[in-house]
Amino acid sequence: MRRQKEVFVDFLSNFVSDFIGQLQSPTLGFLIGGMIIAALGSQLQIPDSIYKFIVFMLLIKVGLSGGIAIRKANLGEIxxxxxxxxxxxxxIVFIARYTLAQLPNIKTVDALATGGLFGAVSGSTLAAGLTALEAQGIEYEAWAAALYPFMDIPALVTAIVMASVYLSKRRNDKEEEFSKVEYVSKQAVAAGDYSSMEYPTTRQEYLSQQRGTPKRVEIWPIVKESLQGSALSALLLxxxxxxFTQPESVYESFFNPLFRGLLSILMLIMGMEATARLSELRKVAQWYAVYAFIAPLVHGFIAFGFGMIxxxxxxxxxxxxxxxxxxxCSSSDISGPPTLRAGIPSANPSAYVGSSTAIGTPVAIGIGIPLYIGLAQAIMGG
Incomplete structure (x- = not known):
């Protein structure tokens, strides 16, 4: 019992220390700074072309390190x-479907899009996590960063497929309801005599003809669109x-030294975006704010459990x-939003992008990263 208390105290101490460290780190510091100056009405703007270049540089660096590590690793371990x-x-998408979508004033397609975005991965949060691990001196497999697309693509595909199936079912239900009304009208006109009319003789037959077949959901176009997104393209490249090449020299001399500086600028841009999205988030149900705070931590704990297995x-x-x-714990801030806008056009971006950028990302970086690092250190200490 005493040993358990010591472990808990160590965990709590490590978490508080890491949390304070994250608040003082350039990563979260630039994020909060961006939020503050945007809230104060600053006219500071970072050109979109620079933003895209920074994202490309960060993700290609992560991809290079992962590819180099996979080349040297045992594939069985991966x-x-x-x-x-x-x-x-x-x-994570199913969790959103059966939790967030059941809350008052939440549209199912919006909940699915939110689940897809929170199931997909943030390259910037991943980069912040890697930086924090290196700062703490915690070793990890370099190929672990390459887990990014294995989670990102299935989440986006699942969200879009589930939304397509849901909307197709709703469309069919509405057609069936219309068929019932039309059937009653025709029954009244024909006075119950179908034998001399060119209409089905039974209600079931009539509805089956009116209902039609649901549209088939094509999986490959969704996967292709995700793979062609700028973020995943950079990572996969x-x-x-x-x-398949030997990029170690250019990696060490160019990409690696620029990594933290570029990440700080990206966090500044994201902070400014978060403040802008926060005003949009107020326009939709407040449950999104609750979900955006709780869900990332729950997702991270589930993943931590899988990781321990x-x-x-x-x-x-x-x-x-x-x-x-x-x-x-992260939620996609680069590849996810455009993919979901194209795949679920009826979903409200203010709901899923607002909850992700304004709340989900700060929670993941400020609380999630130190929380999971503290938990790992407690286990190592045990």
Whole structure:
């Protein structure tokens, strides 16, 4: 019992220390700074072209490091964490469907889009998590960053497919309801005599003809669109270059030294965007704010549990477990929004982008990262 108390005290101490450290870190500091200056009405603007360049540089760096590590790694060690990443991406969307979508004033398609965005991965949050692990001296597999697409793509595909199925079912239900009304009208006109009319003789036959068949949901176009998104394209390009070329020299001399500086600028841009989205979030149900605060931490804890299973079975490092938890805790801020706008056009971006950018990302970076690092340190200390 005493030992358990000591472990809990160590965990709490580490969490508080890491939380304060995150508040003082450039990553969260620039994020909060961006939110403050935007709230004060600053006219500071970062050109969109610079933003896209920074995102490209960060993700290609992450991809390069992952590709280099995969080339040197045992593929058997990667399989289970990658499988868990896929399952987590799908599971997070289902969680949103059966929790957020059941709350008052929440539209199902908006909830599914939100689940897809929170199941997808934030490259900037991943980069912040890697930086925090390095600052704490916690070792992790370099290929762990390559788990990004294994969670990102399944989450987006699942959200879009579930929304398509839901909307198709609603469309069919409305057609059936219309068919019933039309059937009653025709029955009244024909006075119950269908034998001399060119209408079905039974209600079931009539409805089956009017209802039609639901539209088929095509999976490959969704996957293709996700893969062609700018964020995943950059990450996968980096992975391919790391796997099939020898980019170590340019990686060490160019990409790696620029990483933290570019990440800080990205956080500043995201902070300004978060303040703008916060005003939009007020226009939709307040439940999105509650979900955006609680869900990322829950997702991260589930991922941490999956990671510990991989740790026990394959020797997956505790640093790798933290990375899996961090990407599950994150919500996509680059590839996800445009993919969901195209895949679920009826969903309200103010709901899913606002909840992600204004609340989800600060929670993931400010609370999630130190929380999972503190938990890993408590387990290492135990």
């Amino acid at each position: 399989f289970l964490p990658a499988l868990f990443a896929v399952l987590l991406g799908i599971l 980096g992975l391919a270059l790391g796997l 991989a740790h026990a079975l394959t020797g997956f490092s505790l640093g790798g477990v933290v990375i899996l938890a961090v990407i599950a």
